[in-house]
Amino acid sequence: MGGATAKAEDITLTVWSHEADETAKVALREQAARNLEASHPGVHVKITWYEKDGLDSALRTALPAGEGPDVFYVEPGETQYITGGFIAPLDDLVDWSNIYDWARAVWKIDGKTWALPEEAYTDELYYNKDWLKKLGVSLPANAQFSQAEFLDLIKKARAADMTPISQGVGDRPYPGAYILAEALLRKLGAEDYGKLLTGELSFEDPRVVAAFTWVKELVDAGAYPKNFMTLKLGESHQYFYRKPGSLLFPMGSFYTGRAFVPVDQGGQAADFPLGIMQFPAMDDAACNECKTVAVGASFAINAASKHKDLAAAYLNELAKPEMGKRWMETVYLQTAVKTAGIQFSGPYAAYFTELMERQNGAKYFTGMPVDILTGQCKETFAQVMNKAFPGGLLTVDDAVKAMNEACYKH
Amino acid sequence: MSADVANTASVPSKGSAGIGARQASPGTIAVFLAPAAVIYAGFIFYPVLRTLYNSLHTVGAQGVSTFVGTENYIQLLTHDSVFWRAVGNTAVFTVVGTIADVLGGLLLALCLFSRAPFARALRIVWFTPVLMSYVVVGIIWVWLYDYDWGLINLVLHWLGLGALEQSWLGDPSTALWAVLVTHLWKWLGFNMIICLAALYALPSEVLGAAELDACGWVAKLVYIIIPMLRPTLLNLLVLSFIGKMMMFDLVWIMTGGGPLWATETVSTYVYKRAFKWNTFDLGYPSAIAVLWSAMIVVFIILMTRLLRQRDRLEF
Numbered sequence: 001m002g003g004a005t006a007k008a009e010d011i012t013l014t015v016w017s018h019e020a021d022e023t024a025k026v027a028l029r030e031q032a033a034r035n036l037e038a039s040h041p042g043v044h045v046k047i048t049w050y051e052k053d054g055l056d057s058a059l060r061t062a063l064p065a066g067e068g069p070d071v072f073y074v075e076p077g078e079t080q081y082i083t084g085g086f087i088a089p090l091d092d093l094v095d096w097s098n099i100y101d102w103a104r105a106v107w108k109i110d111g112k113t114w115a116l117p118e119e120a121y122t123d124e125l126y127y128n129k130d131w132l133k134k135l136g137v138s139l140p141a142n143a144q145f146s147q148a149e150f151l152d153l154i155k156k157a158r159a160a161d162m163t164p165i166s167q168g169v170g171d172r173p174y175p176g177a178y179i180l181a182e183a184l185l186r187k188l189g190a191e192d193y194g195k196l197l198t199g200e201l202s203f204e205d206p207r208v209v210a211a212f213t214w215v216k217e218l219v220d221a222g223a224y225p226k227n228f229m230t231l232k233l234g235e236s237h238q239y240f241y242r243k244p245g246s247l248l249f250p251m252g253s254f255y256t257g258r259a260f261v262p263v264d265q266g267g268q269a270a271d272f273p274l275g276i277m278q279f280p281a282m283d284d285a286a287c288n289e290c291k292t293v294a295v296g297a298s299f300a301i302n303a304a305s306k307h308k309d310l311a312a313a314y315l316n317e318l319a320k321p322e323m324g325k326r327w328m329e330t331v332y333l334q335t336a337v338k339t340a341g342i343q344f345s346g347p348y349a350a351y352f353t354e355l356m357e358r359q360n361g362a363k364y365f366t367g368m369p370v371d372i373l374t375g376q377c378k379e380t381f382a383q384v385m386n387k388a389f390p391g392g393l394l395t396v397d398d399a400v401k402a403m404n405e406a407c408y409k410h
Numbered sequence: 411m412s413a414d415v416a417n418t419a420s421v422p423s424k425g426s427a428g429i430g431a432r433q434a435s436p437g438t439i440a441v442f443l444a445p446a447a448v449i450y451a452g453f454i455f456y457p458v459l460r461t462l463y464n465s466l467h468t469v470g471a472q473g474v475s476t477f478v479g480t481e482n483y484i485q486l487l488t489h490d491s492v493f494w495r496a497v498g499n500t501a502v503f504t505v506v507g508t509i510a511d512v513l514g515g516l517l518l519a520l521c522l523f524s525r526a527p528f529a530r531a532l533r534i535v536w537f538t539p540v541l542m543s544y545v546v547v548g549i550i551w552v553w554l555y556d557y558d559w560g561l562i563n564l565v566l567h568w569l570g571l572g573a574l575e576q577s578w579l580g581d582p583s584t585a586l587w588a589v590l591v592t593h594l595w596k597w598l599g600f601n602m603i604i605c606l607a608a609l610y611a612l613p614s615e616v617l618g619a620a621e622l623d624a625c626g627w628v629a630k631l632v633y634i635i636i637p638m639l640r641p642t643l644l645n646l647l648v649l650s651f652i653g654k655m656m657m658f659d660l661v662w663i664m665t666g667g668g669p670l671w672a673t674e675t676v677s678t679y680v681y682k683r684a685f686k687w688n689t690f691d692l693g694y695p696s697a698i699a700v701l702w703s704a705m706i707v708v709f710i711i712l713m714t715r716l717l718r719q720r721d722r723l724e725f
Binding site: 056057060064077078079080083084085086170171225226227228229230244374375376378379382383384387388391393394 | 470471472492552555556557558559560577579580581582666668669670671682685686687688689690
């Protein structure tokens, strides 16, 4: 037997992953590990499963000490691993032919690609079809209300004693800003919205103020639940489709990860009348067909890894089309792995068909604000745009001023 | 007993099996001290020195540090409004919380000491929250404070006080107090048990003499019980003070420092700056930690001096 084989027998590829509690994702990543072991005799893949905070802490300690794993889970926005030199560029290591270009673009920084995206999602505005009907309102053909129509819808829902929008910020720094962020994206267009988030455009720009003013009208009309400040993400899902129910639910399309599980595990009822509408069209908008697409779970290779080729082979296993298909069918989420032309089947086929319809003609802006903002600006976004402003604690002027002071690079 | 005999008794001869600890050789002492000294050096002394060092540097991801002198401190003291907000919140939490904590614990202990009805049951009920983790306590109280389905608003509504219903943790004017109430609920039982133990340890002849002198309950409390409990109360004050100056977990669970930094404490701010700002720079958060530690030490010295017992009680 050759020396190469003897050496290979000593290799254990280490992978650290978040999402220990999502069984479908665990099964999929373990499957990729077993596939790699089958194609590389003598290689063993050991995946260590963490919760998010535990993984962050472990990486922060292990990487600077040179004790990190070969492959680890990252999310966009965690650029400290790139600037710190802990991640190897993947441009020439990974086969990118199976990954959507827009998803890869999320991880392109300074001309290099730093991680392989697995999960992707868009910002969507879910609604209860029956309740919309009950209000006597029809969804426009393009599934998009105007600013005024949407405000009127919120008022009608309140008058009918419905909670218009299920949303809470009890445990997350971003959901409260869905409506405002999407309004800003449409009003400004992708380019100027990007400038706003990177501090090159002032929050005192009249278009920005106009978007804030409209959202303030929604807030004042009672758009959000009274327990907005303490409602947790998981609870907001339940609030929407179980109890007490709401008309609308702005959420990433990772919604399905919680909703499409059995009812006794907290999922929505099989007959729940779930619909998806476009976020409202803004008056004098630069891009009413714009929408946010974001990348979630991704994997990077440790710059200090001695087995970069094997690590890349593991990432290639994750990126195979059959794994993308399995992701869609078992995790019920979108993926960065190319799945165009896939035929949806099963109990949620209608949902995925509607979701794809809502993407028709969309112009994507890549990245949620929390993925892009850093430092004081990120913290202020979480406190102001995510919490206090939609929570009705701030005037438009105060909110704009706070954001400008923290984010605008004069 | 002669002096010689006394000396012989107290200084065992060399090589005898009963060598006293005070006469152990330096080598023996070193062997016994070494484990604790190594642990202390590794887990206390080095981190403290390292934090001091970091506070004067910008720390890079690969451990590369750039010396910035007092820049972090100047930035912190002159430009960081969130830090000062956190200092203000922590001060309110500490001063109000410490007084309420010790006073409340003492009152509960006096209640049990005076053999109130159901004292045994009350002791268990009041002490139970101490045994619960902050995570559980925090979640329970977030539910209690919930605007829509929380028990507090429900009770107010039921009592016809619907106008007082509000988002207790969502309003900057009530959030800090709401967290403080939760904290008191958890810790009053601990202070109660300590005070109760001290009360039972009081010399019964002194209390008996006071009763024979027809001393009233209030006078007995003010002139006899509290002065005799003074060392216990001082210790509780200092412990409570330190705990609140470092308040983190409950705030993190209940509000994350919001809304609008209304519940931000120095500890939550240090954590955010160190671990939530997508940077490996521990220089600035180290400066906050150093400054805050110094302030805690100064306050504790002041407290101890101010509350030090000048007249020794004799009983």
